[in-house]
Amino acid sequence: MSGDRVGIIGIGQSAFRSRRDDASYPDLVREAVVLAMHDAKMELDAIQAIVYSLSPDAMVGIGNAERLGVDAVGGRSKPFLRINTGGATGISSVAAAYYHVASGMFDVVLTAGADKVGECGDSQTVLNKIWDPSYERPLPLGTINMLAMSGVRYMQRYGMTEEDMALVTVKNRRHASLNPNAHLRKVVTIDDVMTSRYISWPIKLLDCCPQSSGGAALVLASERYIRDNNLDAVWITGVGHAAETYWMGDRMGTNPTAEHADAYALGRSFEKSYRMAGITDPAKQVHVAELYAPFSNTEYHSIDAARLVARPGDSIPRLRDGEFELGGRIPVNPSGGTLCTNAIAVTAMARVAEVALQVWGRAGDHQAKGVRLGIASGNGGDHQIFGTMVIEA
Amino acid sequence: MELLGRQETWNITYDHALGETASWFYTRIRDEAAIYGRRCAKTNHVLVPPRAFSDETLLPTTDWVKVGPGGRIEAFTMVYEQFNNLPDPPYAFGYVLLDGADTALGGYFKGIDLTDPHQAAKKLAIGTRVMTKFAAVRKGEMLDFWFELEG
Amino acid sequence: MGFRVQPGVIGCSIRPAIVTGQKSLEEIIYETSQLALADAGLTIEDIDGIVVASNDQFDGRAISVMMASGSVGGVDRDIMSTPSASEHAFVLGALRVASGQFRTQLVVSWSPTEVSSLSEAQRLGADPYFHRALPLDELSSHALQAAALEHAVPTARQAAEAIVAKNRAHGRIAFPTPILSTGAGPLRWPVMPEMTSTPVTGCVAMVLAAPDFIAERGARDVAWIQGMGWATETGFLGDRDLAQAPALAAAAKQAYDLAGITDPATAFDLAEITDATPYSELLAYDGLSLCARHDWAARTGDGSFARDGRLPVNLSGGVLTWNPVFCTGMIRIAEIVNQVRGKAGAHQHANARRGLAHAGSGFAMQYQAAIVLGREARS
Numbered sequence: 001m002s003g004d005r006v007g008i009i010g011i012g013q014s015a016f017r018s019r020r021d022d023a024s025y026p027d028l029v030r031e032a033v034v035l036a037m038h039d040a041k042m043e044l045d046a047i048q049a050i051v052y053s054l055s056p057d058a059m060v061g062i063g064n065a066e067r068l069g070v071d072a073v074g075g076r077s078k079p080f081l082r083i084n085t086g087g088a089t090g091i092s093s094v095a096a097a098y099y100h101v102a103s104g105m106f107d108v109v110l111t112a113g114a115d116k117v118g119e120c121g122d123s124q125t126v127l128n129k130i131w132d133p134s135y136e137r138p139l140p141l142g143t144i145n146m147l148a149m150s151g152v153r154y155m156q157r158y159g160m161t162e163e164d165m166a167l168v169t170v171k172n173r174r175h176a177s178l179n180p181n182a183h184l185r186k187v188v189t190i191d192d193v194m195t196s197r198y199i200s201w202p203i204k205l206l207d208c209c210p211q212s213s214g215g216a217a218l219v220l221a222s223e224r225y226i227r228d229n230n231l232d233a234v235w236i237t238g239v240g241h242a243a244e245t246y247w248m249g250d251r252m253g254t255n256p257t258a259e260h261a262d263a264y265a266l267g268r269s270f271e272k273s274y275r276m277a278g279i280t281d282p283a284k285q286v287h288v289a290e291l292y293a294p295f296s297n298t299e300y301h302s303i304d305a306a307r308l309v310a311r312p313g314d315s316i317p318r319l320r321d322g323e324f325e326l327g328g329r330i331p332v333n334p335s336g337g338t339l340c341t342n343a344i345a346v347t348a349m350a351r352v353a354e355v356a357l358q359v360w361g362r363a364g365d366h367q368a369k370g371v372r373l374g375i376a377s378g379n380g381g382d383h384q385i386f387g388t389m390v391i392e393a
Numbered sequence: 394m395e396l397l398g399r400q401e402t403w404n405i406t407y408d409h410a411l412g413e414t415a416s417w418f419y420t421r422i423r424d425e426a427a428i429y430g431r432r433c434a435k436t437n438h439v440l441v442p443p444r445a446f447s448d449e450t451l452l453p454t455t456d457w458v459k460v461g462p463g464g465r466i467e468a469f470t471m472v473y474e475q476f477n478n479l480p481d482p483p484y485a486f487g488y489v490l491l492d493g494a495d496t497a498l499g500g501y502f503k504g505i506d507l508t509d510p511h512q513a514a515k516k517l518a519i520g521t522r523v524m525t526k527f528a529a530v531r532k533g534e535m536l537d538f539w540f541e542l543e544g
Numbered sequence: 545m546g547f548r549v550q551p552g553v554i555g556c557s558i559r560p561a562i563v564t565g566q567k568s569l570e571e572i573i574y575e576t577s578q579l580a581l582a583d584a585g586l587t588i589e590d591i592d593g594i595v596v597a598s599n600d601q602f603d604g605r606a607i608s609v610m611m612a613s614g615s616v617g618g619v620d621r622d623i624m625s626t627p628s629a630s631e632h633a634f635v636l637g638a639l640r641v642a643s644g645q646f647r648t649q650l651v652v653s654w655s656p657t658e659v660s661s662l663s664e665a666q667r668l669g670a671d672p673y674f675h676r677a678l679p680l681d682e683l684s685s686h687a688l689q690a691a692a693l694e695h696a697v698p699t700a701r702q703a704a705e706a707i708v709a710k711n712r713a714h715g716r717i718a719f720p721t722p723i724l725s726t727g728a729g730p731l732r733w734p735v736m737p738e739m740t741s742t743p744v745t746g747c748v749a750m751v752l753a754a755p756d757f758i759a760e761r762g763a764r765d766v767a768w769i770q771g772m773g774w775a776t777e778t779g780f781l782g783d784r785d786l787a788q789a790p791a792l793a794a795a796a797k798q799a800y801d802l803a804g805i806t807d808p809a810t811a812f813d814l815a816e817i818t819d820a821t822p823y824s825e826l827l828a829y830d831g832l833s834l835c836a837r838h839d840w841a842a843r844t845g846d847g848s849f850a851r852d853g854r855l856p857v858n859l860s861g862g863v864l865t866w867n868p869v870f871c872t873g874m875i876r877i878a879e880i881v882n883q884v885r886g887k888a889g890a891h892q893h894a895n896a897r898r899g900l901a902h903a904g905s906g907f908a909m910q911y912q913a914a915i916v917l918g919r920e921a922r923s
């Protein structure tokens with residue numbers, strides 16, 4: 001692959017907040033694009049193609065809202081398409097931009113997007129409509145109770161407790177307090193989490209991600225272009241996607257292929273990324289991870305699926321031991337992660353952006369020490385579609 | 394400066410075709426108060442709710458199998474937060490593996506005191522036996538039935 | 545710059561005449577995907593990755609790819625979706641094969657008619673900041689474009705009427721038993737009811753593969769992607785000159801450069817153009833450099849684009865014959881694929897060695913794409 005690699009040369013992220021009444025939806029996209037182009041020290045004219053990152057239209061309340069973002073990404077008369085894989089959209093968009101460059105057709109590709117989840121009357125109302133109209137929508141399904149049920153099964157299989165869930169929140173909030181772009185930056189205690197009100201048992205308010213507004217953008221380029229122009233870059237060395245069944249009830253019952261407690265297809269996706277990057281022992285070779293986990297309990301099965309621990313469930317004692325803290329063995333979500341910031345359309349792109357900053361050594365106050373290889377993931381649909389990446393300095 | 398907002402509501406109606414498989418399933422619920430699954434001949438798994446094809450083997454399912462009314466809880470949660478267009482909390486729902494089925498079916502759990510979440514969670518623990526209950530008047534839809542603890 | 549690996553299309557299924565109310569959308573997508581795999585002589589086990597495209601508001605699903613994933617074989621497989629346009633799923637599938645990291649891709653798109661009003665669903669695509677209050681659906685946007693064209697080119701209306709006659713004549717050959725959209729759409733001046741067709745349900749799927757896979761399997765009916773370009777206009781109609789199609793010119797240049805085509809007017813044996821209205825077809829003649837606007841009336845009048853003409857356009861009858869709104873773009877590509885593979889059926893061209901597919905979609909054809917497909921791997 002030497003000489004044919006694809007690099008990240010520019011990164012832009014908003015400071016994510018609950019609401020951004022000062023900016024329209026395309027204004028937020030523009031904000032991230034300007035930051036990324038500035039970071040890449042490049043003008044928009046240099047961009048040859050664009051991948052637009054946008055999850056459900058209904059969340060921003062505009063049908064095919066990517067059409068409104070064309071000028072925000074400088075897309076006029078340029079190759080432009082949009083990706084939507086639900087919560088995985090952001091990482092799927094980076095993957096699609098990667099394929100644009102890897103195809104040989106383009107040297108410099110921009111991927112960007114934004115979300116204003118805070119403007120959506122109730123995201124759970126929208127998200128109920130992701131399920132089958134007759135079989136599942138009559139149930140009060142939303143993404144919170146979907147993952148609460150994953151948590152219930154995880155508790156039963158591996159012995160996770162509500163305190164274990166709280167530990168994840170405490171860790172990630174501490175990390176977020178060091179990240180100026182994070183949305184929820186207040187440090188909390190286990191007691192704060194345990195006494196917060198139940199939303200959907202066993203998930204309590206402080207086990208939940210916020211609804212965030214903001215944008216993100218990345219500039220990708222071919223290795224040849226990066227060399228010819230003497231640019232600084234970090235490299236995408238592994239890319240993978242995998243899906244599992246749409247039907248949550250099929251992840252239970254008799255020997256399901258994809259167990260709902262776990263993140264089966266996330267593991268399959270990581271297998272692909274690791275194989276491509278030549279990683280055979282992730283627990284030893286991975287230095288830092290940004291794993292998409294919108295609720296505290298889901299960080300455990302994400303760590304398991306990434307094989308940062310020996311076997312499923314080992315994430316629980318390892319996290320208790322502080323192995324995934326900044327300063328620990330493999331910092332997980334040093335940015336504070338999805339648990340502290342969730343602007344759905346770009347949440348998984350922020351995972352890639354944050355890992356890229358880490359291996360680049362440009363993560364600021366939440367920089368992990370001596371990290372040169374990191375992984376990122378995104379989860380979409382009803383815990384169904386998973387994208388993963390390996391990023392190296 | 395003065396920042397303005399604009400409230401917009403999406404209001405569209407859909408008339409989704411259910412196809413033969415789901416149609417047959419709902420008419421049996423309506424007319425017989427019974428739940429049926431479809432068998433995948435390759436894996437011998439009985440899919441509930443029934444699908445015309447298995448997403449794992451991509452083969453058409455072959456025959457109807459009556460399942461339940463007893464079953465065991467596979468997943469549950471109790472919801473304590475109000476969400477727009479969803480029922481008033483608290484309520485409990487989850488997935489049940491009906492006897493004779495290989496995949497779990499979603500439904501409400503009724504008749505359980507949800508005041509104390511920890512007590513309720515013990516009553517609804519995974520593996521607990523439940524019974525399917527049907528409404529006296531049925532329309533042929535998922536809310537025609539729910540689950541209650543057995544005995 | 546060119547493809548690292550040149551993709552070819554080895555399987556195709558176009559599903560017209562889907563009677564609504566009989567099957568669920570998932571079942572329709574499942575059947576169509578299976579037919580495309582069978583046409584390629586493959587099973588799902590041969591497929592490395594999938595790209596689908598649909599419109600959540602048409603489908604009535606908040607994230608439609610979720611519902612479709614099982615139908616297309618997405619379980620335990622790499623699947624993505626491009627809800628911007630049906631043709632974008634083809635483009636991304638081709639890029640993935642071109643990267644050398646996938647040997648095969650299945651691309652699928654669909655367009656149901658289960659929503660109470662497609663027009664209402666489309667109007668949600670108008671931004672809430674300035675345009676939502678206007679009656680702006682796709683047909684209205686096409687009418688605004690038609691009016692702009694009539695103003696810019698005095699003979700446009702005459703040419704548009706000739707295109708309607710041509711495409712309807714082609715449609716009678718392609719579909720001897722009238723299929724579903726014989727009816728006419730509503731009037732949006734200057735687009736007359738007979739210049740459109742009513743939306744119907746449709747689904748289309750194709751299998752793309754890399755040369756080594758094609759050689760290994762000995763696939764003979766291959767439509768090679770010789771050129772591929774796609775581009776977008778800006779979002780606000782008021783920012784555009786609706787009588788021009790700069791994005792299409794850019795997309796065409798990208799495709800022609802890749803295919804090494806210098807004289808597009810003589811380079812193709814046939815073309816399929818997205819004729820949402822005949823005015824869309826006219827503008828595409830110009831944007832694709834097939835016929836300059838001052839020649840529209842003369843060339844549509846002398847049958848240059850008719851079945852026996854110099855460059856037959858829309859032998860399938862086009863969108864005017866069959867209008868599954870969202871997937872009409874991918875269907876244009878699939879039609880050329882079938883022609884080049886000699887599998888187009890009643891409307892097969894006698895010697896389709898190289899064809900051009902044009903896909904346009906969105907308000908006043910915001911998204912534009914041009915795909916060059918040929919019997920030979922290199923043009």
